[in-house]
Amino acid sequence: MNELFRKIAHRASLLVGSPWAFAGAVVVVVLWALSGKYFGYSDTWQLVINTGTTILTFLMVFLVQNTQNRDGRAMQLKLDELIRTHKTSRNQLIDLENLSDAEMEVLHTQFQKIREKATHRRAGL
Numbered sequence: 001m002n003e004l005f006r007k008i009a010h011r012a013s014l015l016v017g018s019p020w021a022f023a024g025a026v027v028v029v030v031l032w033a034l035s036g037k038y039f040g041y042s043d044t045w046q047l048v049i050n051t052g053t054t055i056l057t058f059l060m061v062f063l064v065q066n067t068q069n070r071d072g073r074a075m076q077l078k079l080d081e082l083i084r085t086h087k088t089s090r091n092q093l094i095d096l097e098n099l100s101d102a103e104m105e106v107l108h109t110q111f112q113k114i115r116e117k118a119t120h121r122r123a124g125l
């Protein structure tokens with residue numbers, strides 16, 4: 001099921017992220033707006049676009065989140081590989097995204113100190 005959902009999410013993200021999808025959406029909205037006079041701008045006429053866009057938005061949230069999760073994970077793995085292969089990097093930074101908030105705060109403080117030292121050195125030149 002995961003692989004099927006991944007394929008569907010990937011294809012859907014490519015499709016809805018295209019200029020053609022945007023153009024299609026604009027056409028649908030324009031046709032809906034133009035049809036308002038024919039349907040007397042009734043509540044049902046308004047409900048059609050409202051319900052349609054609500055359902056599509058609801059479904060797209062899951063597809064977009066899946067794509068973002070996958071892209072984020074791939075990015076983290078690439079960064080982990082760069083850290084792992086660089087001679088002077090600290091390998092404890094690999095898989096950093098799984099640290100607790102307290103552990104991340106300790107690292108953040110360390111990096112702030114490194115930045116401050118670099119700033120002071122530059123100012124002293």
